[in-house]
Amino acid sequence: MSNGEPGSGGSGADGGAGTERLAQAVRAAEDALIEFEIAVETYRIEVENFSRLHEQRLGPLYATIEELDARIAEAIAARTQDPEDQRRAREAREAVTPIPRVSELFSGWLDGEGFTPEGYAMMTDQSVQPPPRVRPGEEARKLYRELARRCHPDLVTDPTERERRDAFLSRVNQAYARGDAEELRTLIEEWEAGGTPDGERPLPDADRLYARLEWLAARKELLADAAAALEDSAVGSMLRMAEDDPDALLDEVAEGLRRQIATKEAELARLTGQ
Template identity: 60%
Template sequence: MTHEAAGVPTTRNDDDRQDHDRQHEQSGRPADARAEAAPTEAPATGAAADGAPADGAPAADAAEAGGAGGGNADGGGGGIAEQARPEARPEARPEARLAHAVRVAEQALIEFEIAVETFRVEVENFSRLHHQRLGPMYARLDELDAQIAEARAARTGDPEDLRKAQEARAIVMPMPGVDELFHDWMDSEGLSPEASAMLTEQPVRPPKRVRPTEEARKLYRELARKAHPDLAQDEKERARRDEFITRVNAAYGRGDEALLKELAQEWAAGPAAPEAELGEADELYARLNWLTQRKELLTVLAQELEQSAIGAMLRMAPDDPDHLLEEIADQLLGEVSQREAELAGLVQ
């Protein structure tokens, strides 16, 4: 039996039930389709980039580098653990998501280490080439300053001028330093590169350039990403990688493309890297904490390199540090000419 109201069409109870069922089916279909299309695997996050510091740009160009995954050698952009935090998905095991975060953090740290190491190489090479090429010019300027002071003191006889002349001559003839006492085996920073090469029976090959060539930088980055000790699964593998990456760093510091290519072939022919095992949650969390602490240490090192005298000079010419040496040499030649003219005027 049906009830009628004024202005409302008559409706049967069984029609209401059928309409309700059809609406329920239609509203449920899109939800089912969305559920079928949803991904079942969490997307990778925190991918590391080939930052400018990894190419040698100050801090670490670094810096070419440069923080991990960001191109800034001072490590800006958040902590390793924050960069590596995976998107939570109920379908994935917690250990699997955490292991993914560890892998991402490892790659980010490696990129940061590459950036810092490339900048460190530039700082060291610039320091050695600056001393090698420009050292004689600085010595000539010191000698001219001493001769000028002595000539002026001889003309005036003033006690103050005599004192200045003695001080200038003392700079030219200093007390024996560490390098003289150890016959160039040691300098202010410890064992010299030449002495180290001699002790390890390696040929002494000083760098030809401040910044290695683009091909050398490319080879170095590829080898560092593949053979980095932080990717080792056990102590034996870490020791093998440590020894290998030491040779890679030395070859890169000299800009030796041929040796870097040989090392790439050697690594490719070596044993394959074992598959990473899924550790316990406590081990994975400890690994993330270690990676974060390691990044903080590298950040301090990058800042020290940037704030050093050589690092400050490199920031003046981030695109071509080798040209900066030429500019300094030209400036020193001009100062030598001025000092020689001044001395000539005093002795006439």
């Protein structure tokens, strides 16, 4: 059958249909990856917020316990004059006021992506806004998911556009970490006003589509590793203890520390006769 006869384009039509099916598979993989990205980033923000609030709410209580331990050890050493008790007292006092390492001077200011919101605020003379709670409210979560689906850099392949979206998504993540629904609504308006399409789709070229699928699969593996690292971290382990209400866990731990403080204060008063 010659090329001009009916049916000669059958293989081309089949090829076009195959490419379209491949394009649909890529779109489905992209959508699934974005959902996974959002889930991982949401969890990362909860881990980071929990860590910051743990330090903010519980740090002073731990410091008080360390100070009381040192004073108790010193009171015991003063009473017994025993060299071993004196050694314990020195060690307890040294634990209260350790000499900070250089890496600790910026503790709480830097994370894996650069300056934290608090660090950035300090560097730019803005007010520091610690997260009000570990898990942002439902409205903020809904707005965040909507915006992340639209502006995520993994929806595009152009390097310049990816860089622009990375910067924008960083602002989205910071607003979500603060639970700032109003700021998220403002960012949605900014995105819509920019006239940027929510995401390009790959051209129907089989080689490019296969390459895109390979990239998506590799990206998912990286995200899976990141999620596993978060879950296996000390903070991740604590979050698993109170998945429904992590803020309540902080309150529970704080109450336990206050009880310890009361017990140690009573012991110190007994030792010093106060």
